[in-house]
Amino acid sequence: MLELTSNQSLETVQERKTVLLVDDEAVIRDLCKRVLNGYDIVEAADGQEAYEIFLRGGIDVILTDVMMPRLDGIELLKKLKEREPTMVVIIMTGFADKDLILKALKADADDFITKPLNLLQLKSAIEKALVKKALKEEIANLRNLDRFKTVFLSLISHKFRTPITSISLFLQNLASGIIDPSDDGAKEHIKLIYNEACYLGNLVTDLLTFSSVMDSGGGLHLEPCTLNLLLPKILSEAYIIAARPGVTTHITQQTIPELMLDRDKISFALRQVIDNAIKFSREDGVVCVNMRNADGQCEISIEDNGIGISKDQLPKLFEKFYQVDADRTGQVRGFGLGLFYAREFIRMHGGSISIESEENQGTRVLITLPNTASQSP
Template sequence: MLDVVQTQNIELRQKQEGKCILIVDDEAIIRDLCSRALKGYRVLEAADGEEALKVFENGGVDVILTDVMMPNMDGIELLKKLKELEPTLVVIVMTGYADKDIILNALKADADDFITKPLNLLQLKTAIEKALVKKALKEEIANLKNVDRLKSNFLSLVSHKFRTPITSISLFLQNLASGVYDPEDPDLSMIYKESCYLGGLVTDLLNFSQMMDKGDKLKLEPCNLNSIILDILPASREVAGKSGVEIAFNLDPIPSLFLDREKVSFAIKQVIDNAFKFSKERGRVSIQIEKQEDLSRIIVEDEGIGISKEDLPKIFEKFYQVDRENTGQIRGFGLGLFYAREFIRLHHGKLVIESEPGKGTKVTITLPAAEGCPI
């Protein structure tokens, strides 16, 4: 019997470990009482709604336990703002009032549970445990919905990207079957380009699939950033397609870094490809590598069409593509920058983009410059 109890206690501690509860009440004695009752959890405190919002914005809060009647911002207003910021957040409302209007307003604002004052400590612990289970279920449902949405968006995007070249090739083949054929017809060259484009799309899909399968595990090895860039350029379709764009190099000699070569190469290639893809037929792309103390930076600048302020916050979203002319014909899948930033973050680095419409784009990749040892 003792072993069963000990096992249950261990399981309870494992569930509690790392979970953060934010207690919001203008009475310090209530906050202290709740903190003592929730021993085993990580507990934060706030004296009113405004202070609670600031604490919440720092991240890491799993459940919020809030009073209703507080100065500056009451619990109902706090509840509304929290649900706007994070719909899956679980909020328990404490109230000493049996006012139906208060309860109704809290329910309308999507309160997850209620606790009446004076507090029953057993009820408090039970409510927190139920809240954590509810939060896990909410997150799982949200993730499933997000996956379904991404699948739908992806299938729609892929079908759209494939439709145009397939239609062009199909029309050409119909003319050919009807006996309408001229070896000097410029459409023949166009069909060849469309076929190459289709092949490129399939290659990109396979590359993205492989990258997703590899997940967040890093295979670290000594890598030279200069050689990575020099390997990328001759293999890039985007670079080859813009022969009128000049390439300017300023590559400082940097010792080898311990990196995942495949992931870092992928990230740098996406940035370089975009620099040429969104350049005009003539222009300049500069690629610079520099070392500053314990950081290595790769800076890629172009003189292309640039990105608007409205588009900048969205460019790291999956499937998002900048299409200023609304043609719907931007080539690619809108996944490159998403994975590029994720792979750089896995190395504890940053990928930052600065841009203005008509003035080009500057992308800076920053990596820790730890030499001779794994990151």
């Protein structure tokens, strides 16, 4: 979790939960609102209005009546659960109709409150609903993590198999005398095998990096950070430069105030973007890195004049395991996790990352970080 500084209290980082009240009777909404004064309250007069509010995000619990115009409570419940299964929905009803209750249960209603409302029961129901929502989200996260591990292990085995097979076949042919190491052709093979071994080493390095990222927890470990020193260091240490000796890199930067950042996570994000810019540059390409102050935030742009990215691929770049296969070989190297985690880490700092690109015209990545919100007091 985010570590508190000495002048922060627990209340400053706790988020008030938001309850969406849905009832066509304004008096009922007002009554509920008065009881739930410890929450942020959003109101809707019918199911359709409630669903539109829900789509904007930021709702933690929904308390809804059943009989309403336009879209009734049961249909609203079904639409909500289809869109977000972990959303907690409490049904208010003045009817003890078994069919209605069964419909609500089949649609995965989380609780029921009967009218006329018992105000203590209402407050207790909301508190229990929030606990239930947290448990649902935790279970969903565990399931996603399990699926992620399965896909990741399959991907790892695939990525390692090709270079290991190449190295193994070469050594078998060398041991059996099929390849004469003194031949010019053999020397070329040896060079290729050396490159495969280097690639395996880089894969292991990436695995250790991702392992460190995953084990570091979901929070930020903030410390004073000078980006004017960090950015040139990352650029000079980009290991992919050795594989692309013809690519030239340039950096220009304005003086940026010292920020409170998670050094490891920000370094990881910047390294992924810089490595991609070099990787997808032409053999004699140029990668330009620019950092400046702009409207109260730090802007870092990484631009190349390389092969670019097609418009249909741009929306997928931040998805887990997605990789741009520019040559359509089906043998793209790496794990396809770099940009996914880069965006996550930048967002955790209150920043943003965007990509503009055209095929054969190059790519520009823009990263923004707040200049003031993360600074030490």
